[in-house]
Amino acid sequence: MVECTACGQRCERGEQFCGSCGAYLDWSEETAPAAPSAAAPASAPTAPPAPTTPPTPASAPVAAATEQPAPEEPVAAPVQPLAAGPVPPPRPTVVRPPDEPPPAPGDLVCGQCGVGNVPTRRFCRRCGASLADAPAAPRPSWWRRLTTRSPRQAPAAGERPAPSRWRRMRRPRLLVPVVIVALGLAAFGLRGQIGGATDKVRDRVAKGSQIHPVGVKASSSAPGHAAGLAVDGTTDRYWAPAAGGAAAGQYLEATFEQPFRLLDVVIHPGASPVDEQFLKQARPHDVVVTTTDSHGTSTAHTLHLADSPGPQTFHLAVSDVTRIRVTLQTAYATSGSRHVAVAELEFFKR
Structure with a gap:
């Protein structure tokens, strides 16, 4: 977990943008330029020391003129930084990497980069785009859920991978032919009853x-x-x-x-x-x-x-x-x- 310096929201490590405020999370090494200080005149170069010889009466006005400091240019008032912290750099255009899993059912699909986000987020975890109008990923049909293998998580170091339920069923694609054969056998066994029902309907509608x-x-x-x-x-x-x-x-x-x-x-x-x-x-x-x-x-x-x-x-x-x-x-x-x-x-x- 990493804490957003803008709003204090705790975010998952690896997310590039805060889900609450949309702030860029990868700017810890960036430093904001220092604001001008009010004691800036103190750092100005000092005037050269006055000559030790007393000025003559004729040169007194000239010396007085040289000792007068030049008028300073107006300095703009210092800009106070935002309470949220330093301004983050522009958001980069993020493209979903090839290994990015598809959005899960119910996730908010980002319209800019296409990655899935949990419904509680307001900004995309990859590109930081707003999720106000993001559509939710639909739930696949039961047939697609039956024939599509769900992604498996890699086991931790030292753990033995658990066998998937598809492997225990001896390959899911074999399930479809088995169902078809079972239905065919059932239809073959009921062909007499089906034929009898068909004859009854035809007898009722036929004109003898x-x-x-x-x-x-x-x-x-x-x-x-x-x-x-x-x-x-x-x-x-x-x-x-x-x-x-x-x-x-x-x-x-x-x-x-x-x-x-x-x-x-x-x-x-x-x-x-x-x-x-x-x-x-x-x-x-x-x-x-x-x-x-x-x-x-x-x-x-x-x-x-x-x-x-x-x-x-x-x-x-x-x-x-x-x-x-x-x-x-x-x-x-x-x-x-x-x-x-x-x-x-x-x-x-x-």
Whole structure:
């Protein structure tokens, strides 16, 4: 620490200018010129001694004239030095040395030489410029802090340098590839879930198109109500199993030419959309829709139908479908003389 002779502020050794008053700290060998003293006339050269012989009366006026001191020129009043001390020499233009570390986050950056100063300083420690309008050094982003190695201080004499945290981590630049590989593995493991979420979004926004089966069969059919009437495009004719009552276990099965993404199944229950004809036969209540993919894997969906005429739509969203079976479970208004009627089946793909 060195004490500023101008304001008494204690400054770090190596700083060229005081942080409080901006005084130049490297002028200890400079001396201010001595001010003129008030006793200056005493140091003036003395007049030569008067002659020992008495002057003659005629020369008395001349001697009197020679002994008269010449009028002195006016002397300016002495200038008192400033209370702060001697005036420092002009501030030199300081350029930041190459080994000067960059400003730390929050330091005041000098606009003249570019060095960093602690926020408590009012003048630059290198060039003495005012820091009133100096901007603060910004904090680097987390990514730059992660990939940039911070400068290390040299160990003191006799001390062993401590290993850096980057060396313990086996090189920081290896951290980025490791993170990328980890993210890739996580994405690979979650690709099924991501793909499923994408399909759900596409299913909701897509407008399905109807697909017709290439073949249809039934477990049994009542006379005049064959399986093909359930996919003939009209709702005034219907399929009904041969057995009356609930006909649990009876089914219709549709086969398709190519695998497709099934979105919706539309069921028209009853014998007709007209109420009078609708109420003449039994209507399906609970049905199981079983989808089979190209690998032979089957998925069952239980559907509950309302006892009302007209189409009823069910969203299934199943991929790679090649075959669909609709199996009856329970029915409305069953009796021995009534058959469970299905007027139409419709299938929509994405």
